[in-house]
Amino acid sequence: MPPIIEHTRRRIYLMRHGSVSYFDDAGKPFLPESVPLNEQGRLQASAAGKVFAEQQVRFDRVIVSGLPRTVETAHCVLEETGQQIDLEIWPEWEELRGGKLSAISDAELKNAFFGAFEGVVAEDRQFLGGESIGRFIDRIHPSILKLRADPDWDCVLLVLHGGVNRAILSYALTGQRLFLGNLAQTAGCINVLDVGTEIQDWVVRVVNYSALSALQDESRSTTMETLLEQYKKSRNQ
Template identity: 60%
Template structure:
């Protein structure tokens, strides 16, 4: 007798996180901190620990952990693994998933500041759009989607933790919910140390989004109405006003 029952697709699991909270402007001087050097602040440490506790409580076990290599992702992953009781896992660094690179803030004309800071929030985002006068969306998608192709081509994992960045996560989520297309949707909010849950199948368009922007300490985001870039823009304006 022929077995005519439909087969369940074989999908692998991605837990896609943003790093915990950081302080991009020095509290004493107000000056911007180099994005390549910024570390988790006290809130970020607490958020990463809570995410690890959530994974442990749910019984989630990773077989692959990948970070961008920037300190804030490395620190977040270390704290998550410690609190998830999975410190034996080694962490891989994939630099193609570093955050989108900005230019020099002082070179942005005043009448272009709003667009420079918040332009990535307006869907769909044109590939020509640049982040803070720096890297373009086209350049970001080239490397981020190249990393996705690299990960999908590797058969030696089933449940992976990716600790990355807000705009990088937005590119991955846009790719997933569009069925594998190359585009950037600008409406993704990625809170510090948030968790997104994705299942990826064998076909290029076989993606399932199960959870987006889950924050272990504030799952309903009751007190949040602004985006990270809106908050950073306000901080930058204060810095400029102090310089006078």
């Protein structure tokens, strides 16, 4: 028999923050930098925490982007697991930065909302007239390497954003400078990744697991499709 080769890999639990309300009932946007979780978002975050608690997962570190929705989600998770861990804030992992919605013409609105999340996205594609995918990758990838180079953890929880998670998952899946826009990231979802010592050693084990909706059968719309419909209300007034 050939010898059994043992691999020592570390575990990354990668979450998207819980649901938030980006627009009011009239379709007017709130500041994305300051929106808190809504009631559904808190339920999603707590449900994820219960999953970790049931599986007796213990985190060495918890890293958030610093935006309130990631901080609140992490606190809800830790409350369920019973761990007291100081959150580390890595602002370079804040979400894709959009431009001014009012500056986008009606004709370009659909492309501005959807273009950054369709297939393999070109690096010059901008999100809502703001940050390009290329610039986004420039700030996401170095921190992935920084985290992997740090030996001071075995199991880490990252609570980040839909776009950021796509960038991390795209890198893990391809090992390349690619952004796979159609990797769905439901609010409050959990992804599970293992990393080894070699730079190409990624194992993607779970993607987009939702504790409140394992089969995600309540909707077939994407997040951006839903947000566009909400925003259109203010355009139509």
